[in-house]
Amino acid sequence: MESSGVQVAYKEVDVVTTGTFGAMCSSGAIINLGHADPPIKIQNAWLNDVPVPHPGAAVDLYIGATIGSETRSFEYGGGHVIEDLIGGKEVELRATGPGTDCYPRTRIETTLTKDDLNQFYLLNFRNGYQRYSCATNGRDETIYTYMGKLLPRYRNATYSGAGELNPLTNDPDYETIGLGTRIFLGGGQGYVIGEGTQHNPKSRLGTISVRGDAKRMSPEFIRGASFTNYGTSLYVGIGIPIPLLNEGVANKVAIRDEEIVTDITDYGIPRRDRGAIRQTNYKELKSGKIDINGRDVKVTSISSLKKAHKITETLKSWIEGASFYLSQHVEKLPTDTVFKPMRQTEETTFVESIVHEAVTCSEDERIEEVAQRLVKRSVNHIVVVDEEGKLSGIVTSWDITKSIANGKKTLKDIIVRNVHTASLNEPLETASRTLAQHNISALPVVNSERKVLGIVTSEDISRLLGGVRSG
């Protein structure tokens, strides 16, 4: 809807339907199995090998979307179990219990479909973000995130959310959407049951939590998902009707993609606060290209705009066909919730606190000179730098040993050019992860211009951990 048409729209239109279809990791389902004979008080349970936490009494279970199967952990998870059940498939239940006087059974194995369950509710405690940051990656290597696969050096970017179709984006002051609002959920109907976790209205990052009868949902709008090297999730379709109660509400649903501003964020930075490379808006994001540091970068959504449109259309036809009735909320979503960071009682250690001077050499030195320096300074790594002190490679004492064995004469032949690095403000934990992932023992510490500031080695880290333990 164009702003110029707001008054006309307010007179002519009663309801605007909104929708989104995205990966919503805070999804799950509550199921009730009914009692076996003899009955069991379930302590541990698995559905298709996915551990299913047991939140309540004997046979109530919660299937969490992100919990991976014990046999195919990142490929199949709770999200897939939910999709399979909704799709009418049989799933295998395995459960154990302590055995009590009233619940004597200690094991059970059976198969179930959704028709065998008493209740099967989709329960999602955070979704429908008003907007979300656009993700890219400034590191030298591909990273796999909940925002998808991000190529090195800002070669692609992803974003989530349907922009101007997004429910909360059309009701940014929560005038119509609140506890008790009836919604389209996963192809069936459900309700908003309150603010979502991490609801952050002041930053226009509001969220909702929702519940709906999963037995009436459809795999068209509920899909399990496998994010490589991240884990499983659940794509959920949500549609919310917004009644145009007054001209103010009508004005707000006229919001357009270019007015919805969000940050472009470097997910390569392993910190909670990653800052923003710059701001963008959903119009630019939907164009498929954004400019990062003067270069055109391909950007695509990880949520589905096609399905978001389908949801708004389906909801519209339901309302027109009188199979969906709008409800008035019984309580408003809060507008003053604060999203706090975690209270941490242990301080995080950063690379900065253990970095030390790197022994360096230049490319044109002889292997013998370099070997002598390694011995003299009793280190195993020598960082190769150019005349400006910028990183051009690394040589280890093992590389020198190999050069003798293979008869290689010049330093240039043995320099390792593809060097993994660390930065000063990087948590030690991620530096250790880099060392372990690549099976290496040292990381030159560089600044953003790749100037060498020092080195951290696995020995430094072990020493620190050892110190912590004995202290």
Next chain:
Amino acid sequence: MLDLVRVMLRFSKENVDRPITSQVILEQGTPVNILSAHMNQQGGEILVDIEAAHADRVIKAFRSRDVTVDVRKLVEKDDNKCIDCGVCISLCPMDALAFAEDYTVVLDEEKCNGITCGLCVDACTQRAIRLIG
């Protein structure tokens, strides 16, 4: 646009050091467009486009020099699994994956680099893209 056939040429340790591709181009007098090449002394693969009208004789010329030639589909997208999110699009260096006007994700098999690339495959959360070969 010319009708092109995309084929994968596989070289072995025995023939990788011979200038076979140039020989075939000269002998057959038709261009062979190299899309990607991965070679070392042990052998390798070159993905090429050949004009459809000359494809038969060019393929025969490669085969007569003991090059294995695979003519087949390089990639497959299962549209029933696909949820049209588009995560694959930003990863594709060949623009083989794109949104249609209604935001359906469409794959242009002709443009795809196949197994020499594969950037999209592990990014698909629905495991809807499969490389062949």
